[in-house]
Amino acid sequence: MAGKRSRMVQEVNAGSMADIAFLLLIFFLVTTTIASDKGILNILPPKQDPNQPPPEVELNERNIFNILINANDQLLIEGEFRDNTEGLSADIKKFILNFGRPDEDAMSLFNSLPASLRSQAEADPNSSDYPGAGGAVVSIKTNRGTSYERYLEVLDLVKKAYFDIYAERVGITTDQYRALSSRDAAEKELMDRGKEGIPMAISIAEPDKIGSE
Amino acid sequence: MAKFKKKTNTKENIPTSALPDIIFMLLFFFMVTTVLRDQELLVEQKLPQATQLQKMEKKSLIKYLFVGKPKNTALYGTEPRIQANDVLINTSDILLWVSQEKDKLSEVERDQITVSMKADREVKMGPISDIQFELREADARKLMYASVGRVE
Numbered sequence: 410m411a412g413k414r415s416r417m418v419q420e421v422n423a424g425s426m427a428d429i430a431f432l433l434l435i436f437f438l439v440t441t442t443i444a445s446d447k448g449i450l451n452i453l454p455p456k457q458d459p460n461q462p463p464p465e466v467e468l469n470e471r472n473i474f475n476i477l478i479n480a481n482d483q484l485l486i487e488g489e490f491r492d493n494t495e496g497l498s499a500d501i502k503k504f505i506l507n508f509g510r511p512d513e514d515a516m517s518l519f520n521s522l523p524a525s526l527r528s529q530a531e532a533d534p535n536s537s538d539y540p541g542a543g544g545a546v547v548s549i550k551t552n553r554g555t556s557y558e559r560y561l562e563v564l565d566l567v568k569k570a571y572f573d574i575y576a577e578r579v580g581i582t583t584d585q586y587r588a589l590s591s592r593d594a595a596e597k598e599l600m601d602r603g604k605e606g607i608p609m610a611i612s613i614a615e616p617d618k619i620g621s622e
Numbered sequence: 623m624a625k626f627k628k629k630t631n632t633k634e635n636i637p638t639s640a641l642p643d644i645i646f647m648l649l650f651f652f653m654v655t656t657v658l659r660d661q662e663l664l665v666e667q668k669l670p671q672a673t674q675l676q677k678m679e680k681k682s683l684i685k686y687l688f689v690g691k692p693k694n695t696a697l698y699g700t701e702p703r704i705q706a707n708d709v710l711i712n713t714s715d716i717l718l719w720v721s722q723e724k725d726k727l728s729e730v731e732r733d734q735i736t737v738s739m740k741a742d743r744e745v746k747m748g749p750i751s752d753i754q755f756e757l758r759e760a761d762a763r764k765l766m767y768a769s770v771g772r773v774e
Contacts, residue, residue, distance in 0.1 A: 426642035447675040448766040553748035558670045568674040
């Protein structure tokens with residue numbers, strides 16, 4: 410009986426092998442997380458020397474876009490109370506692109522902008538003087554009790570305003586602009602052309618301690 | 623009808639014996655490409671959402687700090703804590719941690735160190751700003767707020 414069996418040509422049923430492999434595949438697909446290194450980049454200001462007080466920078470009130478977030482995550486934008494962040498990015502964009510009192514450099518910057526951006530630029534003397542150094546600054550001040558989520562949401566919108574301007578300047582979409590890598594020479598050139606003369610001026614103030622925790 | 627019947631006369635079997643090999647190939651591809659989490663998380667992590675995400679180009683320059691409520695609340699309490707390389711540290715230890723991480727990098731790359739802060743969305747700005755202050759002190763000024771993309 411046993412001998413008869415071994416002589417028979419027997420084929421192992423390999424059909425279920427695929428199922429087993431599938432099971433393994435699905436297990437690995439579910440358990441592994443592809444590490445994502447994405448985020449919002451922020452450059453912190455340099456260390457303060459306790460013996461040397463920070464230099465007094467002459468900045469006009471009109472050149473600062475004030476965003477205050479309190480411990481209840483409510484916003485005070487340019488002295489105006491707001492409960493949500495709707496339209497904030499557009500407001501910031503308008504503020505950055507304002508040429509209230511441009512000097513010579515700012516005028517040449519204005520002339521270098523594409524027509525679509527130039528049409529958006531206003532000349533409100535009560536808003537910022539010009540984009541770039543010495544001009545528009547966006548200031549975010551939080552409270553120690555502000556939630557991190559809200560803070561990041563606001564910072565995200567400020568970044569969006571800047572990226573929108575950069576991208577529009579070189580004629581690509583914002584998503585495309587953010588995906589540019591500095592490794593590629595052509596892409597780096599595009600990147601630099603976008604932000605030339607308009608550095609991101611985001612000031613993050615030390616949070617205050619009143620009414621928190 | 624007869625016309626159609628003629629064709630179906632021959633019985634054909636698709637050989638499926640190669641199917642496992644194909645699946646195995648896929649399996650190996652995923653096993654090789656995916657990176658298993660190399661650190662055990664001691665704090666809760668629910669990253670906030672954002673839209674303007676940027677990718678870091680050099681991964682070796684990124685060092686991670688995890689901030690959030692400890693998972694083991696009986697042992698570590700409920701206040702947000704900082705985790706660096708498998709251990710929970712205090713805010714005052716950040717200075718030491720940064721210099722240790724900087725030592726691991728080559729000399730030319732030391733000032734390019736980027737700290738990726740993976741903070742839970744429940745964390746308040748108080749601890750966050752304390753960390754930022756320490757990072758300024760440690761001269762690791764490139765900071766990335768790790769977040770996930772928002773689906774709109």
